[in-house]
Amino acid sequence: MEQSAVFDVGAMVGFGVVGYLMRKGGFPAAPLILAMILGPILERSLQQSLISSGGSPVIFVEKPISAVLLVVAVFLLVTPVLKRLWRENGTDLET
Numbered sequence: 001m002e003q004s005a006v007f008d009v010g011a012m013v014g015f016g017v018v019g020y021l022m023r024k025g026g027f028p029a030a031p032l033i034l035a036m037i038l039g040p041i042l043e044r045s046l047q048q049s050l051i052s053s054g055g056s057p058v059i060f061v062e063k064p065i066s067a068v069l070l071v072v073a074v075f076l077l078v079t080p081v082l083k084r085l086w087r088e089n090g091t092d093l094e095t
Contacts, residue, residue, distance in 0.1 A: 022029060053059035061067040 019029065022032070049059055050057070060070060
């Protein structure tokens with residue numbers, strides 16, 4: 001029983017340090033919490049999909065709705081990077 005109490009205190013201190021560093025760095029906590037909750041669910045679903053397709057990733061673009069969602073996700077991930085690159089080159093997208 002005493003060993004688990006020591007672990008609990010260590011985990012609390014560890015998460016406190018992570019929280020402090022996130023706050024100092026300006027990172028919001030909500031995305032991290034969502035990622036910790038949804039990450040294992042997403043991984044399990046990905047494994048199930050790949051097993052059912054025999055390991056072929058084509059299953060993710062066979063249906064139009066999944067293909068559109070993947071394109072939108074890639075667009076949302078790439079847009080901030082492209083905006084930053086264009087701003088660094090002197091071209092302003094906000095007109």
